[in-house]
Amino acid sequence: MMQSMDVAVRCRGLRKTYEGNIEAVRGLDLEIYAGECFGLLGPNGAGKTTTIEILEGLLEPTSGEIEILGHHWHTNNREVRELMGISLQETRLAEKLTVYETLELFASFYRRPRPIAEVMAQLALTEKSDAWVGKLSGGQKQRLAVATALVANPKILFLDEPTTGLDPQSRRQLWDVIRQFQKQGGTVLLTTHYMDEAERLCDRLAIIDHGLTIAGGTPSEMIEGLGAHHRVEFDATGIVAGELEPWRALPGVGAIHEEDGRVVLSVREPHETIPALLAAIQNRHGHLLHLTTRQASLEDVFVHLTGRHLRED
Amino acid sequence: MNNQFEEDREDRNARVEGPRSDEHGSGSQVSNLDSPASAVRPIIGSRDRPIPQSPAHPITRPPGLPITGRWRSYQLLLLARLKEMYREPEVIFWVFIFPILLALGLGIAFRNKPADIIRVALVDGPGAAHAMELLRPASAAGTVKAVLLPAPEAFNQFRLGKYDLVVTPQAGGFEYLYDPARPESVLARSTTDDALQAAAGRKNSVPTSGRISSEPGARYIDFLIPGLLGMNLMNSGMWGIGFALVDLRQRKLLKRFVASPMRRSDFLLALASSRLVLMLLELALLLGFGAMAFHMHVAGSWISILTISTLGALCFGGVGLLTASRAQKIETVSGLINLVMMPMWILSGVFFSYERFPAILQPLIKALPLTALNDALRAAILEGAPLTHQSGRLLILGLWGIVCYLLALRWFRWT
């Protein structure tokens, strides 16, 4: 893994300051290995689009070094572009062209494109072949955007928020397409602000906030890094709102906080904590109203690191 | 098969996905739903069919140019541009129908017709009957039509434009009320005066005669059609290049294109070519319409008319490119385009001759690209002037085009 052959994308000290002194990216280091699906996870405005567009050679970085499959921007741009499939965050493709015409056009830009029929079939667009792009649903449009990337027959796929705004079903369809591409040896870099997407789809990821990497690694590493990676959430009678101290003494409890009137315990082993919790409530002559346990998620990692939620909306 | 039904089935399939590690196992998924058709199937897509050999219906390449090799992207870009245009009814209207309607409307409104009968209000009173008597020959010849009216009504109707002249009989003569700013009023005064004087016995001291000339080539419609052609080339160049580019930029499609290995020169060439294809249609349509509807006579050679039009289309393509070089929003570029075009609609002699503007403005007006284009088109179409006699105008067009194009290359942003 450490040989340079295996690194598909590398960037060092990436910075981007927009006009008006907006520091969108403030020194980012990334190494994306060939064959993996790498995710940039972060809230809106974190600098994900800026980063991915710099890597795609569409934006000039203020400073920093970039290497893509051993190539550098400026030296052999056309060659690099032959290797990349790109879907931008927001592209409104020509509305009055059909799906087939759109893909045929994009295929013509590449030396070794994939057969259009094959790509349409893979993205479930075959039946829409002769439909105008303007008449497609949101999910179909997004699949077409990914199809224009796949028709390039790329080695690396860059996807900027490919599933934002899609219904759950369309999201899953796209996840499947991405996995299929990866299984055939492709490398994927995607950005997302959905933590479940990052968790389920990405082999490794970088959580970015305010233009900086605040955590990196595999999703499970990061969640385990929290230490107590289970959450026990409960509500009971006979407990005083805001009074969290009594629960700290329970076995295996890490952090405690209150959310929506419920007490949330971060615990290492639920099977040790829960019996003790029930006993403690009984001691206070209380009555359990609600109890759930769940695995910690990347959302919890983000909350732990920043004190904020990924999606504030 | 009903599409909604298909989507529903996809939905149910999606919900039975296993955890991640399972999904990585194989290229197909086993659904445990009871749907009989949902046995082993590809990950997504044509559900009852294997991928990719047999899509729902055979995919046929739409008829078109045989597309292969180095120029494939260029040809497809050009085709895409043209398809987008002809699939947009508004474009068809503004580019093709509107100029024809304009020519038709203006051609009919300002068609050459026999001079109007002069409408005279004769103020009732002493001497009015005598005046009516004197005007009888002119009235019989159909040049003057006099109506007897009471004074207030005569003056009022004159003010409203119903009469061109008011004649008030006075002791031993007549008083004319006319408006020197209204050509027909001035004409009415002199014609009526001639008629009265002649009837009263005036003799001409010098014999004069006249010949009639009313040939195609000197009519308003002949003046108008080349002007409309020039204006159309300007409009569609500015909108077809300037607006189209900013639209593509705002939709992030320009960015999407340059994210691929597409040659930017192919893209720009396709854009310019689409303008030239459209130019040929506009030219054929307007001149054909002029010839058919108004028996317009095209004096110049097709080569020179084509050369001038091409130069004009490319020149305004360059201006369009410049206006589009930075704008991020279509509202911005629309404003810019109108700002550039508005003065030329008025100054460059589209609907009326620019000779009417003060002399001090003339050099400026003549330096405008649309003036050069209109003058060159008129000279070629109406007078058959050879290109060699038009080098000045062609130079102006070329310079505007080149300067705008070079500036646009410096400033143009793809993203």
Ligand SMILES: Nc1ncnc2c1ncn2[C@@H]1O[C@H](COP(=O)(O)OP(=O)(O)O)[C@@H](O)[C@H]1O
């Ligand atoms: N063209 C631009 N000019 C100025 N500021 C920008 C521009 N594009 C993005 N920004 C700012 O840079 C920051 C990062 O934006 P972006 O990379 O789009 O974030 P993300 O994709 O993570 O939502 C934001 O604060 C955004 O407002």
Ligand SMILES: [Mg+2]
């Ligand atoms: Mg973004």
